[in-house]
Amino acid sequence: MKNIIFIAPPAAGKGTQSNMLKEKYGYVHISVGDLLRKEVALETASGKAVKNIIDSGELVADDLVFAILEKHLRNIVGKPFILDGFPRTLNQAKTLDKFLNDYEVIYLDLAKEKAVKRMLNRLVCECGKSYNLGDETLKPKTEGFCDNCGKKLVKRDDDNAEIFAKRYDNFLTNIEPIKDYYKAKNKLHMIDVNRNINDIFEDISEIVAND
Numbered sequence: 001m002k003n004i005i006f007i008a009p010p011a012a013g014k015g016t017q018s019n020m021l022k023e024k025y026g027y028v029h030i031s032v033g034d035l036l037r038k039e040v041a042l043e044t045a046s047g048k049a050v051k052n053i054i055d056s057g058e059l060v061a062d063d064l065v066f067a068i069l070e071k072h073l074r075n076i077v078g079k080p081f082i083l084d085g086f087p088r089t090l091n092q093a094k095t096l097d098k099f100l101n102d103y104e105v106i107y108l109d110l111a112k113e114k115a116v117k118r119m120l121n122r123l124v125c126e127c128g129k130s131y132n133l134g135d136e137t138l139k140p141k142t143e144g145f146c147d148n149c150g151k152k153l154v155k156r157d158d159d160n161a162e163i164f165a166k167r168y169d170n171f172l173t174n175i176e177p178i179k180d181y182y183k184a185k186n187k188l189h190m191i192d193v194n195r196n197i198n199d200i201f202e203d204i205s206e207i208v209a210n211d
């Protein structure tokens, strides 16, 4: 199985689709946002350096993100993985290519108004699973608690209208050169996510199965 790179605006469903792929195909799911939030929660030196940046909706410096990601990739050598939330700059995409070329890139395409709506309804668990109260298929079975581990669901600190707008704009600023870069390598697959999650998953599964 090829490795998968998800690029998408915030709240487009990268985490949800990653979890579905993980369950069906046994991928290791690497959410760079989750790795960074873990550093913050553990109050490591990196965590202290990135907390304000994440809370303000800006991007963490490439070097720091890459150092955290590299540490994690070393632990999963040989296993197929999904990279969710990386690369977010062209420099990150080029750096990744220095040691990885066996991958497909899936772009989840979602209009800003819809992304905002999803973000407002999003709840997350510290185990990495996320829920959406605006979608019957993505609500937790027990209101307010994670189906997977039973922990209390929370709203992300950066899931508010003002910070979200900044995150979305950052995404728009950086994404075109990244898309062009992967298009030129024949690795880019565009997926419209203004649809039912199972239909989206079917299209993504086809890309995975064709590898």
Ligand code: AMP
Binding pocket: 010, 032, 033, 034, 036, 053, 054, 055, 057, 058, 059, 060, 061, 062, 065, 084, 085, 086, 087, 088, 089, 092, 158, 167
């Ligand atoms: P996410 O959970 O993917 O929405 O990411 C949450 C936040 O973590 C982002 O708004 C950024 O501040 C930071 N972040 C995540 N991935 C990256 C990345 N590849 N490069 C820089 N910052 C990142």
